[in-house]
Amino acid sequence: DAEITQSPRHKITETGRQVTLACHQTWNHNNMFWYRQDLGHGLRLIHYSYGVQDTNKGEVSDGYSVSRSNTEDLPLTLESAASSQTSVYFCASSRLTGDPYNEQFFGPGTRLTVL
Amino acid sequence: AQSVAQPEDQVNVAEGNPLTVKCTYSVSGNPYLFWYVQYPNRGLQFLLKYITGDNLVKGSYGFEAEFNKSQTSFHLKKPSALVSDSALYFCAVRGSVRDDKIIFGKGTRLHILP
Numbered sequence: 001d002a003e004i005t006q007s008p009r010h011k012i013t014e015t016g017r018q019v020t021l022a023c024h025q026t027w028n029h030n031n032m033f034w035y036r037q038d039l040g041h042g043l044r045l046i047h048y049s050y051g052v053q054d055t056n057k058g059e060v061s062d063g064y065s066v067s068r069s070n071t072e073d074l075p076l077t078l079e080s081a082a083s084s085q086t087s088v089y090f091c092a093s094s095r096l097t098g099d100p101y102n103e104q105f106f107g108p109g110t111r112l113t114v115l
Numbered sequence: 116a117q118s119v120a121q122p123e124d125q126v127n128v129a130e131g132n133p134l135t136v137k138c139t140y141s142v143s144g145n146p147y148l149f150w151y152v153q154y155p156n157r158g159l160q161f162l163l164k165y166i167t168g169d170n171l172v173k174g175s176y177g178f179e180a181e182f183n184k185s186q187t188s189f190h191l192k193k194p195s196a197l198v199s200d201s202a203l204y205f206c207a208v209r210g211s212v213r214d215d216k217i218i219f220g221k222g223t224r225l226h227i228l229p
Contacts, residue, residue, distance in 0.1 A: 004158075035219075042205065042221035043159075058216070090158055103149060104217065106158030 003027075006091050006107040014115055019078040021110050023091030031094045032074040033104065034058075034066065036087040043090065049074055081114045088112070117142045119208045121220035128196045129228050136191040136223045138206030142215070148189040149207040149217070150180055159205060165189060176200070196227045 004025040013019050023032065034046040045058030047066040055066050063085060065077045078085055088111050092104040118141045128134040140146055147166055151159040163174025170182045180191045191204060206220040 040221065043219040045216060048216070092159075103161040103164055104159075106151075106160070108158050109156075 004091060004093055004105055004107040006089075006110050008110060009108065010111050012113045012115065013081050015081060015083060017081050019081050019112065021076045021078075021089055021091075021112070023074045023076065023107060024072055025091075025093045025105070025107075026072065027093060027095075027105065028071055029093035029095050029105075030071070031096070031102075031104075032068070033092040033094075034064070034074065034076045035090045035092065036060065036085075037090060037109075038087050046076065046089075047074075078112075081112075083114050086112060086114045117208060117210050117215060117218045119206055119218050119220045121204075121206055121223045123223050124221075125224045125226065127226045127228060130198055131195055134191075134193050134196045134200070134225065134227070136204050136206075136225060138189045138191065138220060139187055140189065140206070140208040141187060142208055142210035144211040146187075146189075147209045147211070148180070148182060149209075150174065150178070150189075150191050151205045151207060151219075152176075153203040153205065153222075155202075162191070162204075198227045198229050201225055201227045 007022045030051050033048045035043040044060045046064050049055050049068040088109050090109050091107040094102045094104045120139045149164045150162040153159045163172050165172045165182045173179045203222045205222050207217050209217045
């Protein structure tokens with residue numbers, strides 16, 4: 001069955017370290033998204049991509065970067081981790097670019113703790 | 116600018132009673148509206164969506180939602196709640212402009228009391 005996976009599921013790191021969170025989907029979806037979930041804020045969009053070599057900044061992109069070298073993967077990199085980036089991170093994908101009513105499919109999440 | 120509001124942080128309902136989780140929105144143009152559910156330690160799962168047409172939309176697990184354009188609302192409903200419906204529910208909206216992105220509400224925690 002097609003799916004979307006994230007790794008690692010849990011990560012503890014130290015302030016200032018570079019961290020990369022992986023996201024892999026097997027639906028062949030064009031669109032991929034990264035969100036962070038924090039109490040009182042719901043889900044906030046970090047970065048998104050509408051296809052290979054396409055990346056765009058979301059609402060809370062400072063301190064994060066992404067790259068899209070193939071359809072299946074959208075890794076999220078924290079360049080220099082900060083305690084404010086302690087959160088649960090969700091990757092999501094959806095089918096067609098420019099198709100506003102396609103629902104998103106979410107991964108299981110990565111819980112990141114920055115000490 | 117787009118926005119979505121879920122006015123209740125938590126809703127408590129007795130098992131077997133009808134439930135409603137409220138959502139209001141603001142977009143330019145026609146709205147595309149979604150409900151998602153999140154169980155503990157899981158990602159969000161799609162429940163239902165409104166695109167156009169019938170104002171009452173039926174979705175997974177017996178849930179339905181009613182689109183009300185005049186009140187800019189999209190409340191989630193279920194006629195008879197189950198304990199297993201206890202979860203975190205998110206309303207989301209997207210406008211019809213090409214560059215619009217989905218905006219999620221802050222979530223409403225639903226507790227179904229046995």
